[in-house]
Amino acid sequence: MKHSKKHLIETLSAPLIIFLCVIFATVIISSFVLESVTASSNTDTPSIGYTVVIDAGHGGLDPGSIGYKTKVRESDVNLAISKKLETELKKAGISVVMTRTTEEGLYGLSTNNYKKRDMAKRREIIENARPNMVISVHMNSYVKHNLRGAQAFYDKNSEISRKLALAVQDQFASNLEESDKGVSIGDYFMLKCTQAPSIITECGFLSNEEDEKLLLSDAYQNKIVSCIVAGVLSFLGIAE
Ligand SMILES: [Zn+2]
Known part of the structure; x- marks a missing residue:
């Protein structure tokens, strides 16, 4: 069976979309984590050892x-x-x-x-x-x-x-x-x-x-x- 060009793109894009979603979610979650780390380091001054x-x-x-x-x-x-x-x-x-x-x-x-x-x-x-x-x-x-x-x-x-x-x-x-x-x-x-x-x-x-x-x-x-x-x-x- 001969695939049309359009059909081929549609077949490829389903896993691609899932992949992009995972990347997107990872970026969002990481930015939240980073933000909370930054926030806590803003309030707690690093210890000077006393x-x-x-x-x-x-x-x-x-x-x-x-x-x-x-x-x-x-x-x-x-x-x-x-x-x-x-x-x-x-x-x-x-x-x-x-x-x-x-x-x-x-x-x-x-x-x-x-x-x-x-x-x-x-x-x-x-x-x-x-x-x-x-x-x-x-x-x-x-x-x-x-x-x-x-x-x-x-x-x-x-x-x-x-x-x-x-x-x-x-x-x-x-x-x-x-x-x-x-x-x-x-x-x-x-x-x-x-x-x-x-x-x-x-x-x-x-x-x-x-x-x-x-x-x-x-x-x-x-x-x-x-x-x-x-x-x-x-x-x-x-x-x-
Ligand atoms: Zn007293």
């Missing part, structure tokens, strides 16, 4: 100090600032491990002797993270209502922690209100439970009306976070 543990102080049954006017729980303010700090450190390419990310404490279901278990869990998280430093976020409080300002605490036996405290305090002093009182020695579990440089940042006084107002504002929380990030980068010898 890990920081951020420890939001208190939580659950332990509210920490209570706001003078608003009765806000220190634990909630600590968590809000810690989460902002996590975001900003990650933007700088620093890996972050959080001791807590919810309002709950770290002591599990039983409330018996909860504080000791809460602290033990924090130490376990730090040990597993093998971090380059630990930053515990707290708000200060005092029986008299006049004290104000942010201060970094370190353990007296750790020279490297003192250096980290100085780097952060330097930023507090130049950018936050009433915060030029220098670093201070603190006798706290969180400062002693690790060999890594470890500081407690008391970001202001919840027992002072003006500080309390600032500590609850988004803008001032961001300012505190910028200070800590700048201090961390300076300690690590990285220019911003």
Whole structure:
């Protein structure tokens, strides 16, 4: 049988069309995959090889100090600032491990002797993270209502922690209100439970009306976070 030229083209084009469809679909799917890879690399800055543990102080049954006017729980303010700090450190390419990310404490279901278990869990998280430093976020409080300002605490036996405290305090002093009182020695579990440089940042006084107002504002929380990030980068010898 003799094929006409037209019939031959039609016979050839069926597999050709399927082939082209497969190619087309592959291109579309690949472009979606590529797009999602590009999107995720835009939000996650490549790691620069450092890990920081951020420890939001208190939580659950332990509210920490209570706001003078608003009765806000220190634990909630600590968590809000810690989460902002996590975001900003990650933007700088620093890996972050959080001791807590919810309002709950770290002591599990039983409330018996909860504080000791809460602290033990924090130490376990730090040990597993093998971090380059630990930053515990707290708000200060005092029986008299006049004290104000942010201060970094370190353990007296750790020279490297003192250096980290100085780097952060330097930023507090130049950018936050009433915060030029220098670093201070603190006798706290969180400062002693690790060999890594470890500081407690008391970001202001919840027992002072003006500080309390600032500590609850988004803008001032961001300012505190910028200070800590700048201090961390300076300690690590990285220019911003
Ligand atoms: Zn506290």
